[in-house]
Amino acid sequence: MFENDQNDIKKTTQDEQEIAIRVKDVKKKFKLYYDKGTSLKEKALFWKRNRYEERTVLNGITLEIKKGETVGLIGHNGCGKSTLLKLITRILYPDEGTVEVKGRVSSLLELGAGFHPDLSGRENIYTNASIFGLSKAEIDERLQSIIDFSELGEFIDNPVRTYSSGMYMRLAFSVAINVDADVLLVDEILAVGDTNFQAKCFNKMQDIKAAGTTIVIVSHSLSQIEQICDRSVWIHAGKIKEDGVPDNVHNDYMDFMLSLRRNNVSLAQMTEEVQRAMEEKENTENALRSEMTPEQLDVVEKGQELRWGSREIEITKVTVTNGKGVPGKFLDVGDAIHFKVDYDVHKPLGTVVFGVGIYRKDGLNVYGTNTMIEGLDTLYIDKPGSFEFDVPEFTLMPGRYVVGFAIEYGQGIPVDYWKTSCEIETFTKLRDVGAVRIKHSWKLPDNAKVDTND
Amino acid sequence: MITTFKEIFNYREMITSLVRKDLRGRYKGSVLGFLWTFINPLLQLLVYNMVFSIILRAGVEKFYLYLFVALIPWIFFSAALTGGAVSVISQKDLINKIYFPREVIPISYVTSCFVNMVLSFIVVIAVSLISGVRPTLLALLCLPIIMLVEYVLAIGMALIVSALTVYLRDLEYILGIISMAWMYATPICYPLSMVPDKYKNLFRLNPMTDIIGAYRAILYDGKVPELSTLWTSVVLGLVCMIAGFLIFGKLKKHFAEEL
DSSP states (O other), rough: OOHHHHHHHHHHTTHHHHHEEEEEEEEEEEEEEOOOSSSHHHHHHHTOOOOOOEEEEEEEEEEEEEETTTEEOOTTTTHHHHHHHHHHHSSSSOOOOEEEOSOEEEEEESTTTOOOSSSSSHHHHHHHHTTHHHHHHHHHHHHHHHHHHOOGGGGSBBBBGGOOOHHHHHHHHOOOOOOOOSSEEESSSOOOOHHHHHHHHHHHHHHHHHHHHHEEEEOOOOOHHHHHEEEEEEETTTTEEEEOOOOHHHHHHHHHHHHHHHHHHHHHHHHHHHHHHHHHHHHHHHHHHOOOOOHHHHHHHTTTEEEESSSEEEEEEEEEEEETOOOOOOOEEEEOOEEEEEESSSSSOOEEEEEEEEEETSSOOOEEEETTTEEEEEEEEOSSSSEEEEESOOOOEEEEEEEEEEETTTTTTEEEEEEEEEEEEESSSSSSSSBBOOOOOOOTTTOOOOOOOO | HHHHHHHHHHHHHHHHHHHHHHHHHHHHHHHHHHHHHHHHHHHHHHHHHHHIIOOOOOOSSTTHHHHHHHHHHHHHHHHHHHHHHHHHTTHHHHHOOSSOOOHHHHHHHHHHHHHHHHHHHHHHHHHHHTTTTOHHHHHHHHHHHHHHHHHHHHHHHHHHHHHHHHHOTHHHHHHHHHHHHHHHHHHHHHHHHHHHHHHHHHHHHHHHHHHHHHHHHHHHHSSSOOOOGGGHHHHHHHHHHHHHHHHHHHHHHGHHOOO
């Protein structure tokens, strides 16, 4: 009731009222202790040893979210998106800058907060909803819709410990979503219950959105964000990298992620290694650039790298044979093509994975795969040998393509990543258009006359 | 601080439900359940009666009652101090995952102890009446005031120690000793008259001294307590509570990182 008074005053200025969340120049650092001592003895004895590393998680974020907007926060693991969400929730406070949120906030960060296993579902609704700041009268008002939404029926009066995990989550989700908050914060939603219930949750989110609630979602699922959000904010290394229509932001984000992956940064490694990888990439690129022929440089400028890796196992030769069994790099669209990759072993490693990537001259990764993705046997290699990559119908449309082969060790550690190991060019006499000639056929009407003029 | 109060007021249902959960959960699984709230003080009384009327004769008439009316309020205060200290830490899952005014946690913990004490007082008053004490109506009406003063003081202490314990976990154990020392520095097991005169003023600085004295006046002597002596406790209680809110308000910002 006090909130209302405050809101009335604030409504006097139109602009003020329109903004639901205002994040201004927010910086947040975390202290990572090497060996943290919280006890008195440790603090007294080892105060000098209490070394820590400061990690900047958010480095100057400014963001305004209007009332009724639905915003998705994206970014790789550790980019700071969840921290930002926690700052908006007020679980964390910024080191610098301000965060203002207007109205009641409900968060789906923690479902079932404060559930007591011995109390009944109904009693737990009261506890859980009260944590969102609802008064008893407000909970009474919503009780029926919460129970209905949870589909728990008569089970609602059984102790929560007797619930299945699905029932538990359904109840928790129902409470959180029925709070009628002005601002709803969601971290990785809709992994709740069976498909039916997920669909129901999703629809409910749409309803909530239609009702004018401001929603902020953190998710790895870009499609989820595209379905619900009007706006997407890409956070990278503690800063906003892009902010706009989800489609555009996601495209750029995907490109960026693919380029990282091309650099052999696996998703798990990405957190710490993203920065280093970016630097390394730049260094190798610069180093390579100085040694390159103009032709190679052309390839690199199109967004591709040449070759890197630890080289315990080294690709020595890539032989390209076209469909007629003739060595060469030219072929007709739809012809067969065959690659034979010879390698030498300087030092045996563990099991290795062979990979291939095909790039169009403008840098587009047309296709990429490896033996691990396809579930082939992982191999232990200690002698020189060769592997072959066979394409019965190479249907990429006319143009120049760069084909790279790679040998990786373990979860994507580059041993020899030769991205520009060979080049092929395709031709066709037909004048069809596009990127790929999809295998197809026509069936013409059989009751029409054939025009013989042509 | 005004905004904090408003917010806590808005979250009053959370306090109620946490208190309810705590009280209901306390004796969960035991055969006698909630009855323990009453049985516990009764059994304690039985022990004191045996010890002090058979073995240690302290020279105070009805010593068991003398002790009992002071001990029940003390147990509340000491629980608020030692248990309150870990209240925030023990709710770290909640604090890490969801926003609510953090003050709610120590407040509901203290309130739950307080409700427990109020219920125990049913037994205390009954025992007092059975023992032949005839408190005047006015004296009994003073009882809630004394309780409130003690409650305010306990809230203040709990706010301070719960916030500090997050950053310095040793406080939990240090408080065990402090609480014991505090008990002996308060005239609970002995009358204030036994304290040498030169230390009496020092004892008066202890807010619990007058609070315990007031309980005793009502339930042991059956008299209206001298409210004038209670002023120190009221002032100290309020100071403690305000300091509690300020310190807690300052420290709560980094709870989620420290827990």
